[in-house]
Amino acid sequence: MGVCYTGIMIQNSIFKLFGRSPISPLEKHMDKANECAKKLLVFFDAVLAGNWEKSEEYQQQIARLEQDADTMKREIRLNLPKGLFMPVSRGDLLELLSAQDGVANRAKDIAGLILGRRMQFPAQIAPQLIEFLKRSIDASAQAAKAISELDDLLESGFRGNEVKVVEGMLRHLDQIETETDEIQKQIRYSLFQIEKDLSPIDVIFLYKIIEWIGDLADRAQHVGGRLHLLLAS
Numbered sequence: 001m002g003v004c005y006t007g008i009m010i011q012n013s014i015f016k017l018f019g020r021s022p023i024s025p026l027e028k029h030m031d032k033a034n035e036c037a038k039k040l041l042v043f044f045d046a047v048l049a050g051n052w053e054k055s056e057e058y059q060q061q062i063a064r065l066e067q068d069a070d071t072m073k074r075e076i077r078l079n080l081p082k083g084l085f086m087p088v089s090r091g092d093l094l095e096l097l098s099a100q101d102g103v104a105n106r107a108k109d110i111a112g113l114i115l116g117r118r119m120q121f122p123a124q125i126a127p128q129l130i131e132f133l134k135r136s137i138d139a140s141a142q143a144a145k146a147i148s149e150l151d152d153l154l155e156s157g158f159r160g161n162e163v164k165v166v167e168g169m170l171r172h173l174d175q176i177e178t179e180t181d182e183i184q185k186q187i188r189y190s191l192f193q194i195e196k197d198l199s200p201i202d203v204i205f206l207y208k209i210i211e212w213i214g215d216l217a218d219r220a221q222h223v224g225g226r227l228h229l230l231l232a233s
Contacts, residue, residue, distance in 0.1 A: 036107035037140040139220035
């Protein structure tokens with residue numbers, strides 16, 4: 001008991017030295033990645049309305065947010081303290097950072113491909129597509145919510161009630177991702193039913209966008225998976 005108490009006291013002293021937490025930039029990075037994902041909603045609204053001027057404006061906003069996330073990622077990699085007394089390793093935190101970056105990257109990919117090809121989405125699948133996108137963004141938002149607990153997790157030494165709170169958040173994230181899988185199956189079937197009436201090239205890229213929207217949720221779940229590994233370490 002004495003060793004454990006001493007360790008926590010040392011850890012708390014280090015937190016005071018570096019501010020509330022030396023890894024709080026990780027939380028800010030995930031917030032930025034989630035902003036990229038959220039911006040896809042207004043982007044899709046413009047695309048479905050055929051407003052390519054607005055679509056390009058939103059695509060550029062997403063690209064700038066992704067660039068900001070990249071800059072933050074580089075700064076974190078350069079400045080994350082080495083040899084700092086923490087209940088998790090620096091390497092594990094960097095793996096978490098890479099997972100978070102994947103969310104921003106995929107959001108940029110989706111907007112870039114749609115704008116680049118001036119893609120049009122059949123009216124028959126548009127409502128499902130928006131439902132699918134919203135649920136995938138929900139996964140990103142839930143991952144960001146869980147990551148926002150990192151400071152409290154570190155201050156508690158990854159012990160106690162805080163761990164249970166975050167585990168509950170991660171279970172909810174898994175549930176959201178499972179729901180996106182089901183929606184993805186439904187929208188693929190809907191597209192299959194009408195694909196004979198569409199250009200084969202258009203069909204290929206429609207399936208690609210559906211895959212990438214699903215991957216957005218998968219990448220958010222991967223962030224949760226990396227955080228869960230930290231809880232288990």
